[in-house]
Amino acid sequence: MSAVPDRRHPSLLDAIGWEVTKLAAQLRARLTLLICAVAPVLVVVVIKGQQRPPKDSLYGRYIHHSGFAVPLLMLGFAGQWVLPLLTAIVAGDIFASEDAHGTWKTVLTRSASRAQLFWAKTITALAFAVTVLLVLAASTILASVLLVGHQDLTGLTGQVIPSGTAARLVVESWATAVAPLLGFTCLAILLSVRTRNPAFGIAAPVVLGMVMQLAGSLGGVEAVRPFLLTTPFESWHGLLAAPHFTSPLVSGLVTSAGWCVVTLAAAFVLLTRRDITEG
Template identity: 40%
Template sequence: MTAAATGAVPEHDAGAVDGRVTVARGYRFELVKLVSQWRIRLLVLACWTAPALFVAGVSRQSTLPADTLFGRWMLATGWAGPLVVLGFSGTWALPLLTSVVAGDVFASEDRLGTWRHLLVAVRSPRRIFAAKALASVTVILLLVAGLAASSTVGGLVAVGNHPLAGLDGHLLAPGDAAGKVLLAWACVLAPTLALVGIGLLGSVVLGRSPMGLLLPAVVALAMQLAQMLPLPVAVRLALPSWAFISWNGLFTSPARLGPLVIGIVVSLVWAVVATVLARLLFLRRDFTNLTDGGPGRRAITVGLLPLVALAVATVAVVAAVTGATTGSGIEQAKVQRSLATAFAHLYRMQTGQLHRPDVTEAQLKAAAACTKGGVADDAEGAGNDWRCVVSWHLPGTTATGQAVYQLDITADGRFVADGDGPKEVNGYFLVRTSTGDAPNPLWQFDGDVDLLSPSPKE
């Protein structure tokens, strides 16, 4: 009989204390077990190569993913690619990755029937849990790092290190864009850890059931659907999925850090609570009963009810802190301000393309007047029926320039402004420059409404 099977530890092994395997040794063992699985190796390979190939491939196409945030800038700068991949990852990739890794880390022992051997070798359920949780987080961080690094390298190699237009139209220098992209990827680690905690909880509670494996993806999908509904701002910000969206605020000037900080804090609280619940349920399991396949369905309420209570508590706290108890946060005055700000920045970009005399945003005095579905006063809410007229003045002229836009605003505050004339300003997707045709920055652009900002005075 081997030493591992009997639980014996060699006397010269400094990593053992009282015959028990330390957390560090258990962590290394669990990490090796994870990376030895063929599906984990395939995920690592895909995360470190597929984003670069995708970004490079799209950058050579004539059509771009314009319906994706920053997708329309993928031909202009290499820093748009990692942001497009980040948006896709927060919606689909990261929930699926946490399901495969964290959602299966405990359930795999149930399927293989190896709990007895592991307990004899380690002699501490607490250390087993810690080792498995740490190994899962390590693999997830490796996968996230691969997505970020691969998409960034692919974008810079295929397109180049050029300035990036922010969500309010202002240009970010390459160095500033690099820092914002890196920070955006770092911010989504918080909601990813929340999904990891939910995955650990599902793996412990549901055991051999495949639902444990799917739980993080199902929860993420439910939260994404909730973000699409016309919910009050406090409810929207109290969901961990908000941090997958709120990194958008980094790409405005000044940066909108309030919603981002709230999203990160909420996500970390969810991560801690879900992990603690998983640990408590794991330690209560009767490993001496060979027919025990896990806490069972009766423990679902033990794991579910605290999370429901947490959701209610976070909504109450966010509402009290922000004062946003009701309403969508998408108000007419805010929409007009955001649109006018983005238009002014992008007008300067178009001016540079056409080699016209430079003007400042202050000189333009851009303003917008918007209606929604025929409602002229106090319009609010998401929808694709916003119609706006932007007006501006050029120095030395008395005439007022005007441009029409159709806006499609989503429930999270993001909008797409689609130019509707005049042709020489925003009615065509190309502008004729001295070096040839170039994309017209005023034809169609993305913007963002700050849901928490006070409505500006008219």
């Protein structure tokens, strides 16, 4: 009797491997990481040459006094629209591209379930978002310290922070952006699934982020501001104060987790209930 071939059903790890391979082959993803590595160096060079520092920006007045002030200045700017854009480049397209190219039937013939494909794409998008942040933060901090210096840093309450402590606090400040960044990634995933339009999935999170920034800056919205996904990008301020306070960080983690759970649950339901018959 001829042996019956063992046809193993693909696991979630197999599905993740497919998605990572597809992502690695995309020029757009590689260019995004390259830009995250190179652009901060160019920005630091430009900032260092500025005769008039941007004193109206947080830590703008200290950019010539300490190399640790520059990453904090750039972190404040990045949270406004740069980070939502960088993560949406992949997350806003990772589902909608299957609709755009009519490849849903093809990927489903791999015997992977819709649930496996959903989580494989989601995990890949989340991992890319974290990688983007790591590359951007590392390039920004290293370029700032090497080109400007590692002098002591002035804290938000006027205290002098020693160089070694400042380095740790700058790294921790950038780490606080992980939670809201994942929140924006999940929002982009929902828009990618719901609209089936890659352009909309990429652009909409950036626009929504700007709207949230504007809404958060208006008066009379104190009750709503803690629930905006952009507010956690400011939670690092408490780390640079004396004494430290972490309540915004805790609140930001809760807010970001809430956005992740709600948007991913909605995206999962939409995808698993969709009638995929055309591609």
